[in-house]
Amino acid sequence: MTRSGKKRVDNGGDGRARPGRRPTIREVSRLAGVSHMTVSRVIRDLDLVQPETRARVHKAIADLGYVPDRAAGSLASRRTGFIALMLxxxxNTNFAAVAHGLTDALRLADYDLLIAYTEYSVSEEERQLKNLLARRPEAMVLTGSMHSRAAAKMLLASGIPVIEIADLPRQPLEHAVGFSNYEVGRTAARYLIDKGFERIGATASSNEGDVIDHRGEERMRGFEDELKRSGRPPELVLRHGHAPVSFDHGVAVTPLLLEKRIDAVFAVSDLSAVGIVMECQRRGVAVPEQLSIVGFGDFEIGREINPALTTIHVDFHALGLRTGRLILDLLPPGAAHAPEIVDVGLTLVERASVRGAK
Amino acid sequence: MTRSGKKRVDNGGDGRARPGRRPTIREVSRLAGVSHMTVSRVIRDLDLVQPETRARVHKAIADLGYVPDRAAGSLASRRTGFIALMLxxxxNTNFAAVAHGLTDALRLADYDLLIAYTEYSVSEEERQLKNLLARRPEAMVLTGSMHSRAAAKMLLASGIPVIEIADLPRQPLEHAVGFSNYEVGRTAARYLIDKGFERIGATASSNEGDVIDHRGEERMRGFEDELKRSGRPPELVLRHGHAPVSFDHGVAVTPLLLEKRIDAVFAVSDLSAVGIVMECQRRGVAVPEQLSIVGFGDFEIGREINPALTTIHVDFHALGLRTGRLILDLLPPGAAHAPEIVDVGLTLVERASVRGAK
DNA sequence: GGGAAACTTGTTAACGTGCACATTCTAGCG
DNA sequence: CGCTAGAATGTGCACGTTAACAAGTTTCCC
Known part of the structure; x- marks a missing residue:
């Protein structure tokens, strides 16, 4: 017997069960007849405990239904096991795929994902950020690239690795894993120009007030710049509705496309592009003969519709995985990594929604 | 000046800044010339602090870039502010909608969602559950209805409200907010029977090993039972692939449907149903003339395709909201609520994918 | 057989905050 | 002017765990 009651006053610190409360490590230790540190070692699988002792502890844990309290553990070890993710x-299934990829990479190392989402609102991002930081995550993953001054300051002050994903910002805060949305726009434009289209347009959401799709905006910038370079006016780039765009965005924008006699359009997202295809079907407008369409994101549905959607593909699950692996590299203390910028690249996937596709 | 160093030995407990560490409440209090409790009161907005003092504290917080440590706060107050959600x-956008609805309801009360997902694996559910409970959530939300014995035991022992969602289990663990998947299946079957179809089939995933879609299975049970009741053999209920099903499930299953000369089919999910529609388009099979289709979930895409998809609708965002509100009712201590079972109902949405629709 | 190394277990003191209670200050009143 | 109620602020400890170190036991080798 090792426990003693001499110093403690009258609380349950020596391992007596307390009604209405979850059992603690001390109660387990008492039941198993060991010190609480031995229990702690068994729990964390530190392999320093003799098999028989370990068995006794495991039995006590099972008998009491003990579940460790990670908040207490976090406090003592200064490691929460949280990775924060802000989307x-x-x-959006692509963002969900990022989350899946991240978990897949981090699961083995016993990290938990703490997910927040901003609904594309800048002020909400700041609020959520403070919230997340209060949970002391060991790394922060957020979608690049625009953040408020205050947000950037909080991130830097936090002292944890910061990884921007899904866009490669011109000025990354620290690390980044993603692709260039600007390049996505340029690629789409060049493709349509090379195919010989004349009246080339694009559709995106209009960014009003607090709700802004920065990454979609980057794609449009790239698209417009490439258009200008080929001597075409960027006046056929249409803004409509607000982020996030979905199928109905495409449906709503279709009459405008037809009215402006656009013959090839780049949609800020596959979902919008699919909406356009569907609305064209209903209006008897032939795709791609009368209207060619390029999307972005390579959503599953784009592969299934008729005609299948030409799109720009980014492997979001791999992006999440890569981010997770970067975090695992970054976290062991000591190794002061230089900022790492990983470009996961992008691929134009030619399918049938563009006239003259191979 | 209130601080004193008499009892403390040599650590930073009296509020001296410590290099490489985030500032603590005591450093803030020192800078503001108050006790740490006053700072704590300011942070938590308890309205017991004089305006000038509060201002001084706020300035100190800003100057130091102080962010409270919720792990420490959780330990002291025994309230983590976490609500656990297991999906x-x-x-799946419908499950994502549940998460959104939950957050919308809980945001104001300053709760954070702790999300885990199981990929439909039973063993993974148990693993995740233990993980989540170690974070001491104040309530646990999980998708009904099948849980392992061990899982159920852990949940009961946790002492927190448990809410099963998305299916109303025959034997709820405690509270439940959802709908009857069995009834979904029956409704679909009755609808197709009433429309006068003869060769009525259904498609779902086959549940092998550890990966099981219990809720989809319930829908199939209901469907089969209603079919039998009408004297039809349930042999046209096809199992194929594994959960989660998506568009390609429908694509893959279509040749089987045609081969068996099925003239009306209920798909376990809209996504599969959309896949069937698309594959029929490609094969020149007219929908609904040659094959009628009913889905489940009322996913956005089903409204956009041609023909639009008849489906069974459940308002998942509202389901999340309702769950959030239930939690807010449940959490104030004292009020020992009786188990609450909320049926959010379901609606058959008639669209053009079934022959003879209004 | 003696000593060191390796293994196993234990003791004590943080970790950063909130609760319960104590203390100080202020205003109001007879 | 002294007393009291109430507001404002402070003190001490507990929350449940892990780090750091200490101590006891066994093993191994010359």
Whole structure:
């Protein structure tokens, strides 16, 4: 017997069960007849405990239904096991794929993801950020690239690795894993120009007030710049509705496309592009004969519709995985990594929604 | 000046800045010339602090870039501010909508969502559950209805409200907010029977090993039972692939449907149903003339395709909201609520994918 | 057989905050 | 002017765990 009651006054610190409360490590230790540190070692699988002792402890844990309290553990060890992830929205399967990829990479190392989403609102990002930091995550993953001054300051002051994903910012805060949305726009434009289209347009959301899709905006910038370079006016780039765009965005924008006699359009997202295809079907407008369409994101649905959607593909699950692996590199203390910028690249996937596709 | 160093030995407990560490509440209090409790009161907005003092504290907080440590706060107050949510997957927009609804309801009360997902794996559910409970959430939300014995035991022992969602289990663990998947299946079957179809089929995933879509299975049970009741053999209920099903499930299953000369089919999910529609388009099979289709979930894409998809609608965002509100009712201590079972209902949405629709 | 190394277990003191209670200050009143 | 109620602020400790170090035991080798 090792426990003693001499110093403690009258609380349950010596391992007596307390009604209405979850059992603690001390109660387990008492039941198993060991010190609480031995229990702690068994829990964390530190392999320093004799098999028989370990068995006794495991039995006590099972008998009491003991579940360790990670908040207490975090406080003592200064390691929370949290990785924070801030996304614009969860309702976008590509962002959800990022979350899946991240978890897949981090699961083995026993990290938990702490997910927040901003609904594309800048002020909400700041609020959520403070919230997340209060949970002391060991790394912060957020969608690049625009953050408020205050947000950037908080991130830097936090002292944890910061990884911007899904866009490669011109001035990364620290690390970044993503691709160039600007380049996405340029690629789409060049493709349509090379195919010989004349009236080339694009559709995106209009960014009003607090709700801004920075990455979509980057794609449009790249698209417009490439258009200008080929001597075409960028006046056929249409803004409509607000982020996040979905199928109905494409549906709503279709009459405008037709009215402006656009013959090839780049949509800020596959979802919008699919909406355009569907609305064209209903209006008897032939795709791609009368209207060619390029999307972005390579959403599953784009592969299934008729005609299948030409799009720009980014492997978001791999992006999440890569981010997770970067974090695992970064976290062991000591190794003061230089900022790492990983470009996961992008691929134009030619399918049938553009006239003259191979 | 209130601080004193008499009892403390040599650590930073009296509020001296410590290099490489985030500032603590005591450093703030020292800078502001107050006790740490006053700072704590200011942070938590308890309205017991004089305006000038409060201002001084706020300035100190800003100067130091102080962010409270919720892990420490959780330990002291025994309230973590976490609500745990366990889902099969995030890549399903309906489940994502539940998460959104939950956050919307809980945001104001300053709760954070702790999300885990199981990929439909039973063993993974148990693993994740233990993980989540170690974070001491104040309530646990999980998708009903099948849980392992061990899981159920852990949940009961946790002493927190448990809310099963998305299916109303026959034997709820405690509270439940959802709908009857069995009834979904029956409704679909009755609808197709009433429309006068003869060769009525259904498609779902086959549940092998550890990966099981219990809720989809319930829908199939209901469907089969209603079919039998009408004297039809349930042999046209096809199982194929594994959960989660998506568009390609429908694509893959279409040749089987045609081969079996099925003239009306209920798909376990809209995504599969959309896949069937698309594959029929490619094969020149007319929908609904040659094959009628009913889905489940009322996913956005189903409204956009041609023909638009008849489906069974459940308001998942509202489901999340309702769950959040239930939690807010449950959490104030004292009020020992009786188990609450909320049926959010379901609606059959008639669209053009079924022959003879209004 | 003696000593060091390796293994196993234990003791004590943080970790950063909130609760319960104590103390100080202020205003109001007879 | 002294007393009291209430507001404002402070003190001490507990929350449940892990780090750091200490101590006891066994093993191994010359």
């Amino acid at each position: 614009p929205t969860l309702t | 099969p997957t995030l890549t």
